[in-house]
Amino acid sequence: MILSENEPMCKHTSFKVGGPARYFVKAENADDLKEAFALAHEKALPYFILGNGTNLLVADKGFDGIVITLAGKFSEINDLGNGAFHVGAATPLGRFARNAMKQGFAGIHKLAGIPGTLGGAIYMNAGAYGQEIGTCCTTVTTIDTDGNLHEHAASECGFGYRQSAFQKLGETIVSATFQLPAASAEGKTVADLEAELAECMAKRKASQPLNMPNAGSTFKRLSAGAADTPTQIAPGYYIEQTGLKGYRMGGAEVSTVHANFIVNVGGATAADIMNLSKFVQARVAEKFGIQLHREIILLGEFE
Structure with missing residues:
Protein backbone atom coordinates (compact mmCIF):
# COMPACT_ATOMS: atom_id res chain seq x y z
CA MET A 1 0.00 0.00 0.00
CA ILE A 2 1.04 3.61 -0.52
CA LEU A 3 0.92 5.61 2.72
CA SER A 4 1.19 9.34 3.35
CA GLU A 5 0.53 11.54 6.39
CA ASN A 6 -1.39 14.79 6.82
CA GLU A 7 -2.81 14.63 3.32
CA PRO A 8 -4.93 17.73 2.47
CA MET A 9 -8.42 16.47 1.74
CA CYS A 10 -9.21 19.57 -0.31
CA LYS A 11 -7.24 17.80 -3.06
CA HIS A 12 -9.60 14.82 -2.98
CA THR A 13 -13.10 16.32 -2.79
CA SER A 14 -15.24 18.02 -5.42
CA PHE A 15 -16.00 20.85 -2.97
CA LYS A 16 -12.22 21.62 -2.91
CA VAL A 17 -12.34 22.13 0.86
CA GLY A 18 -11.33 20.15 3.93
CA GLY A 19 -8.39 19.79 6.29
CA PRO A 20 -5.80 17.00 6.37
CA ALA A 21 -6.31 13.30 6.93
CA ARG A 22 -3.88 12.01 9.54
CA TYR A 23 -3.09 9.07 7.27
CA PHE A 24 -3.94 8.59 3.60
CA VAL A 25 -3.67 5.14 2.03
CA LYS A 26 -3.90 4.02 -1.58
CA ALA A 27 -4.86 0.34 -1.67
CA GLU A 28 -4.39 -1.47 -4.97
CA ASN A 29 -5.43 -4.99 -3.92
CA ALA A 30 -6.99 -6.98 -1.07
CA ASP A 31 -3.64 -7.38 0.72
CA ASP A 32 -3.21 -3.60 0.74
CA LEU A 33 -6.67 -3.24 2.27
CA LYS A 34 -5.85 -5.78 4.98
CA GLU A 35 -2.68 -3.83 5.75
CA ALA A 36 -4.65 -0.57 5.96
CA PHE A 37 -7.18 -2.13 8.33
CA ALA A 38 -4.32 -3.48 10.45
CA LEU A 39 -2.86 0.03 10.63
CA ALA A 40 -6.21 1.39 11.81
CA HIS A 41 -6.36 -1.29 14.49
CA GLU A 42 -2.75 -0.70 15.57
CA LYS A 43 -3.23 3.07 15.83
CA ALA A 44 -6.77 2.72 17.28
CA LEU A 45 -8.03 5.11 14.60
CA PRO A 46 -11.23 5.21 12.57
CA TYR A 47 -11.02 4.75 8.82
CA PHE A 48 -13.01 6.05 5.87
CA ILE A 49 -13.24 4.59 2.36
CA LEU A 50 -12.94 7.38 -0.22
CA GLY A 51 -14.27 7.17 -3.77
CA ASN A 52 -14.02 10.25 -5.98
CA GLY A 53 -15.03 12.55 -3.11
CA THR A 54 -17.96 13.87 -5.11
CA ASN A 55 -20.53 13.49 -2.32
CA LEU A 56 -18.33 14.38 0.64
CA LEU A 57 -17.72 17.34 2.96
CA VAL A 58 -14.56 17.09 5.08
CA ALA A 59 -14.27 19.31 8.16
CA ASP A 60 -11.77 22.16 8.17
CA LYS A 61 -9.93 20.45 11.02
CA GLY A 62 -9.55 17.40 8.82
CA PHE A 63 -10.01 13.78 9.85
CA ASP A 64 -8.06 12.24 12.72
CA GLY A 65 -8.07 8.82 11.14
CA ILE A 66 -7.16 6.89 8.02
CA VAL A 67 -8.62 7.70 4.61
CA ILE A 68 -8.38 4.74 2.24
CA THR A 69 -8.78 5.10 -1.50
CA LEU A 70 -8.97 2.12 -3.84
CA ALA A 71 -7.00 1.77 -7.08
CA GLY A 72 -5.20 -0.86 -9.16
CA LYS A 73 -7.08 -4.20 -9.16
CA PHE A 74 -10.14 -2.40 -7.84
CA LYS A 205 -25.47 20.82 -18.08
CA ALA A 206 -28.47 23.16 -18.30
CA SER A 207 -29.79 22.51 -14.79
CA GLN A 208 -26.69 21.98 -12.62
CA PRO A 209 -23.74 24.23 -11.72
CA LEU A 210 -21.14 21.94 -13.27
CA ASN A 211 -18.59 24.75 -13.62
CA MET A 212 -18.31 25.38 -9.87
CA PRO A 213 -17.03 23.12 -7.04
CA ASN A 214 -19.97 21.28 -5.49
CA ALA A 215 -20.98 17.85 -4.22
CA GLY A 216 -24.17 17.29 -6.17
CA SER A 217 -27.57 17.45 -4.52
CA THR A 218 -27.26 18.80 -0.98
CA PHE A 219 -30.54 17.32 0.28
CA LYS A 220 -32.41 14.11 -0.42
CA ARG A 221 -35.68 14.04 -2.29
CA LEU A 222 -38.66 14.20 0.08
CA SER A 223 -41.06 11.32 0.61
CA ALA A 224 -43.90 13.86 0.73
CA GLY A 225 -44.15 17.60 0.27
CA ALA A 226 -45.61 20.34 2.43
CA ALA A 227 -49.30 20.46 3.36
CA ASP A 228 -50.22 22.76 0.48
CA THR A 229 -47.94 21.02 -2.04
CA PRO A 230 -48.05 17.34 -1.02
CA THR A 231 -46.85 16.00 -4.38
CA GLN A 232 -43.90 18.42 -4.66
CA ILE A 233 -40.92 16.41 -3.37
CA ALA A 234 -37.98 18.29 -4.88
CA PRO A 235 -35.92 20.05 -2.17
CA GLY A 236 -34.84 22.67 -4.68
CA TYR A 237 -38.44 23.83 -5.06
CA TYR A 238 -38.81 24.62 -1.36
CA ILE A 239 -35.37 26.21 -1.11
CA GLU A 240 -36.15 28.46 -4.04
CA GLN A 241 -39.54 29.38 -2.57
CA THR A 242 -37.81 30.64 0.58
CA GLY A 243 -35.88 33.08 -1.60
CA LEU A 244 -32.51 31.53 -0.83
CA LYS A 245 -31.26 31.04 -4.38
CA GLY A 246 -27.98 32.95 -4.54
CA TYR A 247 -27.76 33.35 -0.75
CA ARG A 248 -24.16 33.29 0.51
CA MET A 249 -22.29 32.53 3.69
CA GLY A 250 -18.61 33.23 3.26
CA GLY A 251 -17.51 31.47 0.09
CA ALA A 252 -20.50 29.13 -0.01
CA GLU A 253 -23.59 29.91 -2.06
CA VAL A 254 -26.97 28.36 -2.77
CA SER A 255 -26.55 27.91 -6.51
CA THR A 256 -28.35 30.34 -8.78
CA VAL A 257 -28.66 27.49 -11.30
CA HIS A 258 -30.16 24.83 -9.01
CA ALA A 259 -31.27 25.62 -5.46
CA ASN A 260 -30.49 22.12 -4.16
CA PHE A 261 -26.80 22.64 -4.89
CA ILE A 262 -24.41 24.49 -2.60
CA VAL A 263 -21.35 25.70 -4.48
CA ASN A 264 -17.92 26.98 -3.54
CA VAL A 265 -17.77 30.36 -5.24
CA GLY A 266 -14.18 30.84 -4.09
CA GLY A 267 -12.42 30.57 -0.76
CA ALA A 268 -15.22 28.65 0.94
CA THR A 269 -14.50 26.66 4.09
CA ALA A 270 -16.23 23.48 5.16
CA ALA A 271 -17.78 25.52 7.97
CA ASP A 272 -19.27 27.94 5.41
CA ILE A 273 -20.88 25.04 3.55
CA MET A 274 -22.11 23.34 6.72
CA ASN A 275 -23.54 26.57 8.18
CA LEU A 276 -25.28 27.42 4.93
CA SER A 277 -26.85 23.95 4.74
CA LYS A 278 -28.11 24.29 8.32
CA PHE A 279 -29.51 27.73 7.53
CA VAL A 280 -31.34 26.36 4.50
CA GLN A 281 -32.80 23.52 6.58
CA ALA A 282 -34.01 25.95 9.23
CA ARG A 283 -35.61 28.36 6.74
CA VAL A 284 -37.42 25.59 4.86
CA ALA A 285 -38.65 24.04 8.13
CA GLU A 286 -39.87 27.43 9.34
CA LYS A 287 -41.74 28.28 6.13
CA PHE A 288 -43.08 24.88 5.10
CA GLY A 289 -42.90 22.67 8.18
CA ILE A 290 -40.78 20.04 6.46
CA GLN A 291 -37.31 18.74 7.33
CA LEU A 292 -34.65 18.45 4.66
CA HIS A 293 -32.09 15.66 5.13
CA ARG A 294 -28.56 15.93 3.76
CA GLU A 295 -27.49 13.65 0.95
CA ILE A 296 -23.86 14.74 1.38
CA ILE A 297 -21.64 12.61 3.64
CA LEU A 298 -19.79 14.38 6.46
CA LEU A 299 -16.27 13.43 7.55
CA GLY A 300 -14.51 14.81 10.63
CA GLU A 301 -15.73 17.01 13.47
CA PHE A 302 -17.93 20.00 12.74
CA GLU A 303 -18.84 22.69 15.27
Missing part, protein backbone atom coordinates in the same frame (compact mmCIF):
# COMPACT_ATOMS: atom_id res chain seq x y z
CA SER A 75 -10.42 -0.41 -11.10
CA GLU A 76 -10.95 -3.32 -13.47
CA ILE A 77 -14.00 -4.14 -15.62
CA ASN A 78 -14.38 -7.80 -16.56
CA ASP A 79 -16.84 -8.66 -19.33
CA LEU A 80 -18.41 -12.03 -18.43
CA GLY A 81 -20.49 -12.18 -21.61
CA ASN A 82 -24.17 -11.76 -22.50
CA GLY A 83 -24.52 -8.52 -20.54
CA ALA A 84 -22.87 -9.79 -17.36
CA PHE A 85 -20.02 -7.71 -15.91
CA HIS A 86 -17.77 -7.89 -12.86
CA VAL A 87 -16.63 -4.39 -11.90
CA GLY A 88 -14.12 -3.15 -9.31
CA ALA A 89 -15.26 -0.61 -6.75
CA ALA A 90 -12.72 2.04 -7.82
CA THR A 91 -13.96 2.02 -11.42
CA PRO A 92 -15.48 5.36 -12.45
CA LEU A 93 -19.22 4.79 -12.86
CA GLY A 94 -19.19 6.73 -16.12
CA ARG A 95 -16.51 4.47 -17.61
CA PHE A 96 -18.48 1.33 -16.82
CA ALA A 97 -21.78 2.78 -18.06
CA ARG A 98 -20.26 3.93 -21.35
CA ASN A 99 -18.34 0.67 -21.82
CA ALA A 100 -21.54 -1.35 -21.46
CA MET A 101 -23.51 1.03 -23.67
CA LYS A 102 -21.02 0.76 -26.53
CA GLN A 103 -21.45 -3.01 -26.40
CA GLY A 104 -25.20 -2.63 -26.79
CA PHE A 105 -26.36 -3.00 -23.19
CA ALA A 106 -28.87 -0.71 -21.49
CA GLY A 107 -29.98 -0.32 -17.87
CA ILE A 108 -27.37 2.12 -16.58
CA HIS A 109 -26.38 4.21 -19.61
CA LYS A 110 -28.17 7.29 -18.22
CA LEU A 111 -25.88 7.18 -15.17
CA ALA A 112 -22.76 7.92 -17.24
CA GLY A 113 -22.77 11.57 -16.15
CA ILE A 114 -22.51 10.75 -12.44
CA PRO A 115 -18.92 11.57 -11.40
CA GLY A 116 -18.43 8.98 -8.62
CA THR A 117 -16.94 5.51 -8.45
CA LEU A 118 -18.78 2.21 -8.73
CA GLY A 119 -18.31 1.51 -5.02
CA GLY A 120 -19.72 4.88 -4.04
CA ALA A 121 -22.62 4.40 -6.44
CA ILE A 122 -23.49 1.04 -4.86
CA TYR A 123 -23.13 2.48 -1.34
CA MET A 124 -25.58 5.30 -2.11
CA ASN A 125 -27.62 3.43 -4.75
CA ALA A 126 -26.89 6.29 -7.12
CA GLY A 127 -29.52 7.14 -9.68
CA ALA A 128 -30.52 9.64 -12.33
CA TYR A 129 -33.21 10.05 -14.98
CA GLY A 130 -35.20 7.01 -13.90
CA GLN A 131 -32.29 4.59 -13.54
CA GLU A 132 -30.58 3.34 -10.36
CA ILE A 133 -27.38 1.33 -10.07
CA GLY A 134 -28.99 -1.22 -7.77
CA THR A 135 -31.60 -2.26 -10.35
CA CYS A 136 -29.18 -4.28 -12.49
CA CYS A 137 -26.81 -5.33 -9.71
CA THR A 138 -26.74 -9.08 -9.02
CA THR A 139 -24.08 -9.42 -6.30
CA VAL A 140 -21.78 -7.19 -4.24
CA THR A 141 -18.49 -8.40 -2.80
CA THR A 142 -17.20 -6.80 0.39
CA ILE A 143 -14.25 -7.25 2.72
CA ASP A 144 -14.39 -6.99 6.50
CA THR A 145 -11.68 -5.61 8.77
CA ASP A 146 -10.26 -9.11 9.31
CA GLY A 147 -9.69 -9.44 5.57
CA ASN A 148 -12.53 -11.88 4.92
CA LEU A 149 -14.47 -11.54 1.67
CA HIS A 150 -18.28 -11.69 1.65
CA GLU A 151 -20.64 -11.98 -1.31
CA HIS A 152 -24.07 -10.41 -0.97
CA ALA A 153 -26.92 -11.20 -3.34
CA ALA A 154 -28.89 -8.21 -4.61
CA SER A 155 -31.80 -9.21 -2.37
CA GLU A 156 -29.53 -8.72 0.65
CA CYS A 157 -28.28 -5.28 -0.38
CA GLY A 158 -31.27 -3.28 0.83
CA PHE A 159 -31.33 -0.98 -2.18
CA GLY A 160 -33.70 1.96 -1.76
CA TYR A 161 -33.74 5.64 -2.63
CA ARG A 162 -30.14 6.79 -2.02
CA GLN A 163 -29.54 3.96 0.42
CA SER A 164 -28.21 0.43 0.74
CA ALA A 165 -27.42 -2.05 3.49
CA PHE A 166 -23.74 -1.16 3.16
CA GLN A 167 -24.31 2.16 4.93
CA LYS A 168 -24.71 0.21 8.16
CA LEU A 169 -22.95 -3.08 7.47
CA GLY A 170 -19.39 -2.02 8.35
CA GLU A 171 -17.83 -3.82 5.38
CA THR A 172 -15.96 -2.27 2.44
CA ILE A 173 -17.33 -2.74 -1.08
CA VAL A 174 -14.59 -4.10 -3.37
CA SER A 175 -16.57 -5.16 -6.46
CA ALA A 176 -20.01 -5.93 -7.87
CA THR A 177 -21.54 -7.97 -10.65
CA PHE A 178 -24.28 -6.84 -13.01
CA GLN A 179 -26.68 -8.31 -15.51
CA LEU A 180 -27.62 -5.68 -18.05
CA PRO A 181 -30.45 -5.97 -20.60
CA ALA A 182 -29.58 -5.87 -24.29
CA ALA A 183 -30.72 -2.68 -25.97
CA SER A 184 -32.11 -4.80 -28.81
CA ALA A 185 -34.48 -6.52 -26.37
CA GLU A 186 -36.06 -3.10 -25.84
CA GLY A 187 -36.12 -2.37 -29.56
CA LYS A 188 -33.21 0.04 -29.31
CA THR A 189 -29.79 0.41 -30.92
CA VAL A 190 -26.51 1.71 -29.51
CA ALA A 191 -27.26 4.97 -31.31
CA ASP A 192 -30.57 5.18 -29.43
CA LEU A 193 -28.80 4.73 -26.09
CA GLU A 194 -26.20 7.34 -27.03
CA ALA A 195 -28.98 9.76 -27.96
CA GLU A 196 -30.71 9.18 -24.60
CA LEU A 197 -27.44 9.77 -22.77
CA ALA A 198 -26.76 12.94 -24.78
CA GLU A 199 -30.21 14.23 -23.80
CA CYS A 200 -29.50 13.49 -20.13
CA MET A 201 -26.11 15.19 -20.30
CA ALA A 202 -27.66 18.26 -21.91
CA LYS A 203 -30.26 18.44 -19.13
CA ARG A 204 -27.55 18.04 -16.52
Whole structure:
Protein backbone atom coordinates (compact mmCIF):
# COMPACT_ATOMS: atom_id res chain seq x y z
CA MET A 1 0.00 0.00 0.00
CA ILE A 2 1.04 3.61 -0.52
CA LEU A 3 0.92 5.61 2.72
CA SER A 4 1.19 9.34 3.35
CA GLU A 5 0.53 11.54 6.39
CA ASN A 6 -1.39 14.79 6.82
CA GLU A 7 -2.81 14.63 3.32
CA PRO A 8 -4.93 17.73 2.47
CA MET A 9 -8.42 16.47 1.74
CA CYS A 10 -9.21 19.57 -0.31
CA LYS A 11 -7.24 17.80 -3.06
CA HIS A 12 -9.60 14.82 -2.98
CA THR A 13 -13.10 16.32 -2.79
CA SER A 14 -15.24 18.02 -5.42
CA PHE A 15 -16.00 20.85 -2.97
CA LYS A 16 -12.22 21.62 -2.91
CA VAL A 17 -12.34 22.13 0.86
CA GLY A 18 -11.33 20.15 3.93
CA GLY A 19 -8.39 19.79 6.29
CA PRO A 20 -5.80 17.00 6.37
CA ALA A 21 -6.31 13.30 6.93
CA ARG A 22 -3.88 12.01 9.54
CA TYR A 23 -3.09 9.07 7.27
CA PHE A 24 -3.94 8.59 3.60
CA VAL A 25 -3.67 5.14 2.03
CA LYS A 26 -3.90 4.02 -1.58
CA ALA A 27 -4.86 0.34 -1.67
CA GLU A 28 -4.39 -1.47 -4.97
CA ASN A 29 -5.43 -4.99 -3.92
CA ALA A 30 -6.99 -6.98 -1.07
CA ASP A 31 -3.64 -7.38 0.72
CA ASP A 32 -3.21 -3.60 0.74
CA LEU A 33 -6.67 -3.24 2.27
CA LYS A 34 -5.85 -5.78 4.98
CA GLU A 35 -2.68 -3.83 5.75
CA ALA A 36 -4.65 -0.57 5.96
CA PHE A 37 -7.18 -2.13 8.33
CA ALA A 38 -4.32 -3.48 10.45
CA LEU A 39 -2.86 0.03 10.63
CA ALA A 40 -6.21 1.39 11.81
CA HIS A 41 -6.36 -1.29 14.49
CA GLU A 42 -2.75 -0.70 15.57
CA LYS A 43 -3.23 3.07 15.83
CA ALA A 44 -6.77 2.72 17.28
CA LEU A 45 -8.03 5.11 14.60
CA PRO A 46 -11.23 5.21 12.57
CA TYR A 47 -11.02 4.75 8.82
CA PHE A 48 -13.01 6.05 5.87
CA ILE A 49 -13.24 4.59 2.36
CA LEU A 50 -12.94 7.38 -0.22
CA GLY A 51 -14.27 7.17 -3.77
CA ASN A 52 -14.02 10.25 -5.98
CA GLY A 53 -15.03 12.55 -3.11
CA THR A 54 -17.96 13.87 -5.11
CA ASN A 55 -20.53 13.49 -2.32
CA LEU A 56 -18.33 14.38 0.64
CA LEU A 57 -17.72 17.34 2.96
CA VAL A 58 -14.56 17.09 5.08
CA ALA A 59 -14.27 19.31 8.16
CA ASP A 60 -11.77 22.16 8.17
CA LYS A 61 -9.93 20.45 11.02
CA GLY A 62 -9.55 17.40 8.82
CA PHE A 63 -10.01 13.78 9.85
CA ASP A 64 -8.06 12.24 12.72
CA GLY A 65 -8.07 8.82 11.14
CA ILE A 66 -7.16 6.89 8.02
CA VAL A 67 -8.62 7.70 4.61
CA ILE A 68 -8.38 4.74 2.24
CA THR A 69 -8.78 5.10 -1.50
CA LEU A 70 -8.97 2.12 -3.84
CA ALA A 71 -7.00 1.77 -7.08
CA GLY A 72 -5.20 -0.86 -9.16
CA LYS A 73 -7.08 -4.20 -9.16
CA PHE A 74 -10.14 -2.40 -7.84
CA SER A 75 -10.42 -0.41 -11.10
CA GLU A 76 -10.95 -3.32 -13.47
CA ILE A 77 -14.00 -4.14 -15.62
CA ASN A 78 -14.38 -7.80 -16.56
CA ASP A 79 -16.84 -8.66 -19.33
CA LEU A 80 -18.41 -12.03 -18.43
CA GLY A 81 -20.49 -12.18 -21.61
CA ASN A 82 -24.17 -11.76 -22.50
CA GLY A 83 -24.52 -8.52 -20.54
CA ALA A 84 -22.87 -9.79 -17.36
CA PHE A 85 -20.02 -7.71 -15.91
CA HIS A 86 -17.77 -7.89 -12.86
CA VAL A 87 -16.63 -4.39 -11.90
CA GLY A 88 -14.12 -3.15 -9.31
CA ALA A 89 -15.26 -0.61 -6.75
CA ALA A 90 -12.72 2.04 -7.82
CA THR A 91 -13.96 2.02 -11.42
CA PRO A 92 -15.48 5.36 -12.45
CA LEU A 93 -19.22 4.79 -12.86
CA GLY A 94 -19.19 6.73 -16.12
CA ARG A 95 -16.51 4.47 -17.61
CA PHE A 96 -18.48 1.33 -16.82
CA ALA A 97 -21.78 2.78 -18.06
CA ARG A 98 -20.26 3.93 -21.35
CA ASN A 99 -18.34 0.67 -21.82
CA ALA A 100 -21.54 -1.35 -21.46
CA MET A 101 -23.51 1.03 -23.67
CA LYS A 102 -21.02 0.76 -26.53
CA GLN A 103 -21.45 -3.01 -26.40
CA GLY A 104 -25.20 -2.63 -26.79
CA PHE A 105 -26.36 -3.00 -23.19
CA ALA A 106 -28.87 -0.71 -21.49
CA GLY A 107 -29.98 -0.32 -17.87
CA ILE A 108 -27.37 2.12 -16.58
CA HIS A 109 -26.38 4.21 -19.61
CA LYS A 110 -28.17 7.29 -18.22
CA LEU A 111 -25.88 7.18 -15.17
CA ALA A 112 -22.76 7.92 -17.24
CA GLY A 113 -22.77 11.57 -16.15
CA ILE A 114 -22.51 10.75 -12.44
CA PRO A 115 -18.92 11.57 -11.40
CA GLY A 116 -18.43 8.98 -8.62
CA THR A 117 -16.94 5.51 -8.45
CA LEU A 118 -18.78 2.21 -8.73
CA GLY A 119 -18.31 1.51 -5.02
CA GLY A 120 -19.72 4.88 -4.04
CA ALA A 121 -22.62 4.40 -6.44
CA ILE A 122 -23.49 1.04 -4.86
CA TYR A 123 -23.13 2.48 -1.34
CA MET A 124 -25.58 5.30 -2.11
CA ASN A 125 -27.62 3.43 -4.75
CA ALA A 126 -26.89 6.29 -7.12
CA GLY A 127 -29.52 7.14 -9.68
CA ALA A 128 -30.52 9.64 -12.33
CA TYR A 129 -33.21 10.05 -14.98
CA GLY A 130 -35.20 7.01 -13.90
CA GLN A 131 -32.29 4.59 -13.54
CA GLU A 132 -30.58 3.34 -10.36
CA ILE A 133 -27.38 1.33 -10.07
CA GLY A 134 -28.99 -1.22 -7.77
CA THR A 135 -31.60 -2.26 -10.35
CA CYS A 136 -29.18 -4.28 -12.49
CA CYS A 137 -26.81 -5.33 -9.71
CA THR A 138 -26.74 -9.08 -9.02
CA THR A 139 -24.08 -9.42 -6.30
CA VAL A 140 -21.78 -7.19 -4.24
CA THR A 141 -18.49 -8.40 -2.80
CA THR A 142 -17.20 -6.80 0.39
CA ILE A 143 -14.25 -7.25 2.72
CA ASP A 144 -14.39 -6.99 6.50
CA THR A 145 -11.68 -5.61 8.77
CA ASP A 146 -10.26 -9.11 9.31
CA GLY A 147 -9.69 -9.44 5.57
CA ASN A 148 -12.53 -11.88 4.92
CA LEU A 149 -14.47 -11.54 1.67
CA HIS A 150 -18.28 -11.69 1.65
CA GLU A 151 -20.64 -11.98 -1.31
CA HIS A 152 -24.07 -10.41 -0.97
CA ALA A 153 -26.92 -11.20 -3.34
CA ALA A 154 -28.89 -8.21 -4.61
CA SER A 155 -31.80 -9.21 -2.37
CA GLU A 156 -29.53 -8.72 0.65
CA CYS A 157 -28.28 -5.28 -0.38
CA GLY A 158 -31.27 -3.28 0.83
CA PHE A 159 -31.33 -0.98 -2.18
CA GLY A 160 -33.70 1.96 -1.76
CA TYR A 161 -33.74 5.64 -2.63
CA ARG A 162 -30.14 6.79 -2.02
CA GLN A 163 -29.54 3.96 0.42
CA SER A 164 -28.21 0.43 0.74
CA ALA A 165 -27.42 -2.05 3.49
CA PHE A 166 -23.74 -1.16 3.16
CA GLN A 167 -24.31 2.16 4.93
CA LYS A 168 -24.71 0.21 8.16
CA LEU A 169 -22.95 -3.08 7.47
CA GLY A 170 -19.39 -2.02 8.35
CA GLU A 171 -17.83 -3.82 5.38
CA THR A 172 -15.96 -2.27 2.44
CA ILE A 173 -17.33 -2.74 -1.08
CA VAL A 174 -14.59 -4.10 -3.37
CA SER A 175 -16.57 -5.16 -6.46
CA ALA A 176 -20.01 -5.93 -7.87
CA THR A 177 -21.54 -7.97 -10.65
CA PHE A 178 -24.28 -6.84 -13.01
CA GLN A 179 -26.68 -8.31 -15.51
CA LEU A 180 -27.62 -5.68 -18.05
CA PRO A 181 -30.45 -5.97 -20.60
CA ALA A 182 -29.58 -5.87 -24.29
CA ALA A 183 -30.72 -2.68 -25.97
CA SER A 184 -32.11 -4.80 -28.81
CA ALA A 185 -34.48 -6.52 -26.37
CA GLU A 186 -36.06 -3.10 -25.84
CA GLY A 187 -36.12 -2.37 -29.56
CA LYS A 188 -33.21 0.04 -29.31
CA THR A 189 -29.79 0.41 -30.92
CA VAL A 190 -26.51 1.71 -29.51
CA ALA A 191 -27.26 4.97 -31.31
CA ASP A 192 -30.57 5.18 -29.43
CA LEU A 193 -28.80 4.73 -26.09
CA GLU A 194 -26.20 7.34 -27.03
CA ALA A 195 -28.98 9.76 -27.96
CA GLU A 196 -30.71 9.18 -24.60
CA LEU A 197 -27.44 9.77 -22.77
CA ALA A 198 -26.76 12.94 -24.78
CA GLU A 199 -30.21 14.23 -23.80
CA CYS A 200 -29.50 13.49 -20.13
CA MET A 201 -26.11 15.19 -20.30
CA ALA A 202 -27.66 18.26 -21.91
CA LYS A 203 -30.26 18.44 -19.13
CA ARG A 204 -27.55 18.04 -16.52
CA LYS A 205 -25.47 20.82 -18.08
CA ALA A 206 -28.47 23.16 -18.30
CA SER A 207 -29.79 22.51 -14.79
CA GLN A 208 -26.69 21.98 -12.62
CA PRO A 209 -23.74 24.23 -11.72
CA LEU A 210 -21.14 21.94 -13.27
CA ASN A 211 -18.59 24.75 -13.62
CA MET A 212 -18.31 25.38 -9.87
CA PRO A 213 -17.03 23.12 -7.04
CA ASN A 214 -19.97 21.28 -5.49
CA ALA A 215 -20.98 17.85 -4.22
CA GLY A 216 -24.17 17.29 -6.17
CA SER A 217 -27.57 17.45 -4.52
CA THR A 218 -27.26 18.80 -0.98
CA PHE A 219 -30.54 17.32 0.28
CA LYS A 220 -32.41 14.11 -0.42
CA ARG A 221 -35.68 14.04 -2.29
CA LEU A 222 -38.66 14.20 0.08
CA SER A 223 -41.06 11.32 0.61
CA ALA A 224 -43.90 13.86 0.73
CA GLY A 225 -44.15 17.60 0.27
CA ALA A 226 -45.61 20.34 2.43
CA ALA A 227 -49.30 20.46 3.36
CA ASP A 228 -50.22 22.76 0.48
CA THR A 229 -47.94 21.02 -2.04
CA PRO A 230 -48.05 17.34 -1.02
CA THR A 231 -46.85 16.00 -4.38
CA GLN A 232 -43.90 18.42 -4.66
CA ILE A 233 -40.92 16.41 -3.37
CA ALA A 234 -37.98 18.29 -4.88
CA PRO A 235 -35.92 20.05 -2.17
CA GLY A 236 -34.84 22.67 -4.68
CA TYR A 237 -38.44 23.83 -5.06
CA TYR A 238 -38.81 24.62 -1.36
CA ILE A 239 -35.37 26.21 -1.11
CA GLU A 240 -36.15 28.46 -4.04
CA GLN A 241 -39.54 29.38 -2.57
CA THR A 242 -37.81 30.64 0.58
CA GLY A 243 -35.88 33.08 -1.60
CA LEU A 244 -32.51 31.53 -0.83
CA LYS A 245 -31.26 31.04 -4.38
CA GLY A 246 -27.98 32.95 -4.54
CA TYR A 247 -27.76 33.35 -0.75
CA ARG A 248 -24.16 33.29 0.51
CA MET A 249 -22.29 32.53 3.69
CA GLY A 250 -18.61 33.23 3.26
CA GLY A 251 -17.51 31.47 0.09
CA ALA A 252 -20.50 29.13 -0.01
CA GLU A 253 -23.59 29.91 -2.06
CA VAL A 254 -26.97 28.36 -2.77
CA SER A 255 -26.55 27.91 -6.51
CA THR A 256 -28.35 30.34 -8.78
CA VAL A 257 -28.66 27.49 -11.30
CA HIS A 258 -30.16 24.83 -9.01
CA ALA A 259 -31.27 25.62 -5.46
CA ASN A 260 -30.49 22.12 -4.16
CA PHE A 261 -26.80 22.64 -4.89
CA ILE A 262 -24.41 24.49 -2.60
CA VAL A 263 -21.35 25.70 -4.48
CA ASN A 264 -17.92 26.98 -3.54
CA VAL A 265 -17.77 30.36 -5.24
CA GLY A 266 -14.18 30.84 -4.09
CA GLY A 267 -12.42 30.57 -0.76
CA ALA A 268 -15.22 28.65 0.94
CA THR A 269 -14.50 26.66 4.09
CA ALA A 270 -16.23 23.48 5.16
CA ALA A 271 -17.78 25.52 7.97
CA ASP A 272 -19.27 27.94 5.41
CA ILE A 273 -20.88 25.04 3.55
CA MET A 274 -22.11 23.34 6.72
CA ASN A 275 -23.54 26.57 8.18
CA LEU A 276 -25.28 27.42 4.93
CA SER A 277 -26.85 23.95 4.74
CA LYS A 278 -28.11 24.29 8.32
CA PHE A 279 -29.51 27.73 7.53
CA VAL A 280 -31.34 26.36 4.50
CA GLN A 281 -32.80 23.52 6.58
CA ALA A 282 -34.01 25.95 9.23
CA ARG A 283 -35.61 28.36 6.74
CA VAL A 284 -37.42 25.59 4.86
CA ALA A 285 -38.65 24.04 8.13
CA GLU A 286 -39.87 27.43 9.34
CA LYS A 287 -41.74 28.28 6.13
CA PHE A 288 -43.08 24.88 5.10
CA GLY A 289 -42.90 22.67 8.18
CA ILE A 290 -40.78 20.04 6.46
CA GLN A 291 -37.31 18.74 7.33
CA LEU A 292 -34.65 18.45 4.66
CA HIS A 293 -32.09 15.66 5.13
CA ARG A 294 -28.56 15.93 3.76
CA GLU A 295 -27.49 13.65 0.95
CA ILE A 296 -23.86 14.74 1.38
CA ILE A 297 -21.64 12.61 3.64
CA LEU A 298 -19.79 14.38 6.46
CA LEU A 299 -16.27 13.43 7.55
CA GLY A 300 -14.51 14.81 10.63
CA GLU A 301 -15.73 17.01 13.47
CA PHE A 302 -17.93 20.00 12.74
CA GLU A 303 -18.84 22.69 15.27
